[in-house]
Amino acid sequence: MRQITQKNHRIDILEGLRGLAALVVFLYHWLLGFFPQFSGLWPDFPKEQAWLGRWGFFFINGSGAVVFFFVLSGFVLSRRVLLTYATETIGEAALKRWPRLAFPTCVACLISWVFFATGAYYYPSAALITHSPWLGGFAGAAGLPSQRLLTDAFMQGLWDTFFSGNAYYDSSMWTMHYEFIASFMIFGTCLLLVVYRNLPQWISVFPVLIITLLCSSVSPWYPPFFLGLLIAFLLPERLKVSKVTRIILASLGLYCLGYFNSDGLRIHGYT
Template sequence: MTISTQQKLGSVEGIRGVACLMVFLSHLSSTFAPSMHTGNIANARTPIDIIMHSSPFAFLYSGAAAVGIFFVLSGFILSYCILNKGDAVTNAAGMTIKRYFRLMPPALGSCIIAYFALKHFTFDKSALGDWAQNYNISNPSFLDAIYNGTISSFLSGSAPYNWSLWTMKIEFFGSLSVFFLCCIIPKVKYKKTLIVIFMVMPFFMNVKSGDEIYYAAFFSGVLIYMLDINFPNKLGVILFAIGLFFCGYHTNGYLYKSFNSLININIYNKHIDNYTLFNNIGGFIVVFSVLRTKIISKIFSRDLFVKLGALSFLVYVLHQPIMHITSTVLFNFTRDNGLSYSMSALLSSITTMVIVYLVSIPYQKYVDSISVKISNLIKTKMMIKQI
């Protein structure tokens, strides 16, 4: 049962859109219901905090799984763009030139927005979770924000103005690694073995703990592209459900305690974090099952999911600085007017999500489109013309 290329690429956008929504829900729950993540009964803010933490639906707000899904998708789509048509080296060279300039403008714009938000808006966040309370810079600097959006987030992962940009380092260097790998693949006999070697390599490198798992996720996306497998619908749905189960992994979650006690991986005296590991395994299984199962791929390639995917990167980079203003103002206003904590949190979350998605539409037109034009122009100027 084959899946059309158009449907497969549409489902890539669809999964990306859902993953972005998962990140958004992760940060909203960290703001209003932190016990959904920690399982700390004493610190529960709403009636469903602990229920959700121990339920099989925790994948709905798993930021770690969502980020893993992003990286698997990046590995898949980048390898598709390089290996599907034309000369791999030429394609990889062009994408290498474009990559930074494609990612940087939206990230920079979000840091500038964050600068103005942190500089000019201070709110009482005492009733909110630590994630919201700790998002603060005592003396915001415009130049620091620019440096954050152009250099530090991409080279070191340091992103105090917009915490979500910590992923830019892995996205950038992971992309470069995939480009390099894709230049080699066409000339190698044992292609899948080579990809697996690349997946394992980060675990033996001196990288930040947890990052090795995310780099491996990049290469796992290349592996999905190379594996000529299509699952029967029933098997694909089962795999998808298993993937979602692991995407909801919490170290102290009721359903996951046995996994955490049984698995203790150390490589060169460096402990491999079970939370990041299982969330990323779940992300890999989810992407694999969606892209290789016709019925699931068809669902995620529908217009709504594809439209969410088209805005996903922009929503991802914009949501934290906007949340700093909207969620806090709306929450305090509704609480001051007599609404319960739960109702205030719900209304603030829904309204904030609507605002961020609406803002992302003009941001796509006036910022993201510029990054596409700039990256294509630089590629044209730097590439040797083919005769």
């Protein structure tokens, strides 16, 4: 792998893809909450109404979008280090990672606490209208806050959601646990690749694959981060792709985003 000194490693198209993935997640949650019969996740609704397997399912495949976010995160966290060999950036990124993630989670938890404290949540009543098990369970949250203390909400946003995975004030924060833990695994793997940068790429890939396999035994949500790292490691800095290749890759990506099986689509808390 060649040492590259270019300072600007931003890939603008990834920002657009990030926005599209966020829109997919929003549409998916909207579907689960207000049109659960189309999700194909619950046996109480006729299977013929489900959108699973139909054209355009990738537009509401929230789980697939989350996987994309994790791949993108692994890519972004490792790309600069693997291009410049600047190991000091690993320490800087590690120190910033917790505050950068904790600020939005604290805000979300505190806002949710205000809604609980003032009785402004009406999800049980809304679930009776939409017949959504997901909405009735506070958006798939694994439990609800028992004491609903301000300090409990603050500590969940600051600490608990990252180290314990609890997200009962805002169920969408379950991804933060994996983002946080995987970040440091990515940093450590990047350091390993930089130390042994003089080895051929095909040899360096093997320890990454072993680490990925070990992490997959803990949770299936960790491998996407390492896929992003491998892309960052193997992808040349300057890569010219023809229009035909772009169309093929885009079509393949959409197919994977719309993939499903007879057991349903895996999402957090449901299968």
